Amino acid sequence: MQKMIINRIVRIHILSRATGWRGLSSVSGPRVCVVGGGPAGFYTAQQLLKARQDALVDIYERLPVPFGLVRFGVAPDHPEVKNVINTFTQTAHHERCSFHGNVNVGRDVSVEELRQAYHAVVLSYGAEANRPIGIPGENLSGIFSAKDFVGWYNGIPANKELCPDLSCETAVILGQGNVALDVARILLSPLDTLKTTDITQHALKALAGSGVRRVLIIGRRGPLQIACTIKELRELVNLPNTRAEMLLSDFEGIKETLKDLPRPRKRLTDLLMKAVNGGEDKAEKSWSFRFSRSPVEVLAGADGKRAAGIRLALNKLEGSGENARAVPTDQLEDVDCGLIISSIGYKSILIDPAVPFDPRRSVVPNDMGRVQDTPGLYCSGWVKRGPTGVIATTMNDSFDTARVLLQDMETGELDLSIKKPGAQAISALLQTRGVRTVLFSDWEKINAEEERRGKPHGKPREKLLDVEEMLQIAWS
The missing domain is CATH 3.50.50.60 (FAD/NAD(P)-binding domain)
Structure with missing residues (x-):
């Protein structure tokens, strides 16, 4: 099975060149994929980019819009807490970071396919189910x-x-x-x-x-x-x-x-x-x-x-x-x-049957962020420790996972000598499946439209509620 996936990634890698994909393919260095565009995902990416000048980080998010619970969980009358979005935006604009919205990992692309395309995959998709x-x-x-x-x-x-x-x-x-x-x-x-x-x-x-x-x-x-x-x-x-x-x-x-x-x-x-x-x-x-x-x-x-x-x-x-x-x-x-x-609390869900999961605690079993019995797979945030703490707690937790990942790069636990295609292969793979991604520049069109709609009401924004409308604006 693993050999089949590797062969498919290689074929997609060739296809991506044929389709004219543009990216940092000439940069050699660790390629890391983060699943989830909320606080845990962005903080993990931020730490990795800061610590290694050769790291390339791609963030995949199910919705067309980033920021997760900062956008959808923080109370409306707490605008000061949402200021962290400015930091996340700087991370997304980093030359070695890419945001890919509208990608449902586990449905549009499997975790195993991501693992074959990247040196490391970090699960940071939070806790979206009700208890x-x-x-x-x-x-x-x-x-x-x-x-x-x-x-x-x-x-x-x-x-x-x-x-x-x-x-x-x-x-x-x-x-x-x-x-x-x-x-x-x-x-x-x-x-x-x-x-x-x-x-x-x-x-x-x-x-x-x-x-x-x-x-x-x-x-x-x-x-x-x-x-x-x-x-x-x-x-x-x-x-x-x-x-x-x-x-x-x-x-x-x-x-x-x-x-x-x-x-x-x-x-x-x-x-x-x-x-x-x-x-x-x-x-x-x-x-x-x-x-x-x-x-x-x-x-x-x-x-x-x-x-x-x-x-x-x-x-x-x-x-x-x-x-x-x-x-x-x-x-x-x-x-x-x-x-x-x-x-009475949230709980994480299993997004891919290939990922270890503890149904009782509703978390991915891990040791300091290393996913149990799955080399190259990591986790941060609520899917790692359960739905507790505030944004600062998630920040520290995500930094801890990033440090463990970086340590594994230094010790050779992660083999960086193998060249990985990263987003170059995954983007082409998604294209063959009819999945169009929302880049951060596309999100900024949605952001501008929300701010425009909020202005007549004296609001900072009027959020778009329909995914199809978000996509139409993003790709306009």
């Missing part, structure tokens, strides 16, 4: 994953038709991480705050008519295990026209433990304690954390089709600190609500 709640009633209408809900207001093409019904008064969010707080903030933010961001116009219109006045953010464990960062919590505490409505019983004994907490956890808990019964007394909207509760069932309304509430089990904690474990009790609590958003 199910695993309770009765979770398939009723009115229930969404945070991934899809965020994709709806952030412009992921696959989520453009989501159309959540926001007519209810109470929304429940399951999970207490940063994404959960982002969703709560978007549901409760004044419209004037959002309308100058890059939030999608259809989401803005829906939020303008929203009836949501109360958001409950549910967590399995207690205040000392809350998973958000202090920045996200502070933004929620300071949100205009809102007040916090906590249960005092959730905070019994917390004050006495403050002095013994590590500094980051102490600061976070201090702020949480100040938020108890805080906020504006005359505020029209409210938010609150509910601790030590696990969902056990979604309750249907009279029609049997829509969610009208959620049943929670009250938990007791076993152990303490970060290792405390939530154990459900027989005590139950029903909460009326018309919108439920599950923010």
Whole structure:
């Protein structure tokens, strides 16, 4: 099988010359392929280009647009976080880097074909699947994953038709991480705050008519295990026209433990304690954390089709600190609500059967980024370690993978004496399969059009939501 693929790559290499492909074919040096055009992919490429003056790096991305979760995951009211796009753009413009959008690795081209064309392949495609709640009633209408809900207001093409019904008064969010707080903030933010961001116009219109006045953010464990960062919590505490409505019983004994907490956890808990019964007394909207509760069932309304509430089990904690474990009790609590958003995490998927994959942890098994039992294959980002951390975490993780890859080049673990055709062969291979790629210069046409459409609304951009329209503009 491997010999057949090598022969095919050689034939494609010859075909690429016949088709007049232009590239850095005269440059000798390691050729590295990165699968995924999000933060992990760009940070990995950046480190490789910086460390080796002879390295050529090609980034392959499934969508016609780059930047992954920076474009589609960062909250619209966090434009400062998106400034990292400027760094990624510099990487994409590097003379030894190429971006190839509209390429679905695993479908348009196999990982094994990439491995034959490159000295090293780095999987950096993130975590795009939802984790199910695993309770009765979770398939009723009115229930969404945070991934899809965020994709709806952030412009992921696959989520453009989501159309959540926001007519209810109470929304429940399951999970207490940063994404959960982002969703709560978007549901409760004044419209004037959002309308100058890059939030999608259809989401803005829906939020303008929203009836949501109360958001409950549910967590399995207690205040000392809350998973958000202090920045996200502070933004929620300071949100205009809102007040916090906590249960005092959730905070019994917390004050006495403050002095013994590590500094980051102490600061976070201090702020949480100040938020108890805080906020504006005359505020029209409210938010609150509910601790030590696990969902056990979604309750249907009279029609049997829509969610009208959620049943929670009250938990007791076993152990303490970060290792405390939530154990459900027989005590139950029903909460009326018309919108439920599950923010209990993402998971990576297997994109190619030739790649080792741990279905339990939903990651590619690896040792410091080296994929298990597969020489020349590496991984970085969420597909390497699971969907945790912020963009800075992904940066450090990707730099670590790049260092391991570079070390393997230096020690001879990767054989650089074999000449590899890289994108020259893969581009011709894709051409024979009717796949046309979107180069970074093509993306810049999409970018210019989005900025043009946002201008009349006072927005930095109006994101295109249709892939076909993106391609038409890219190739115009």
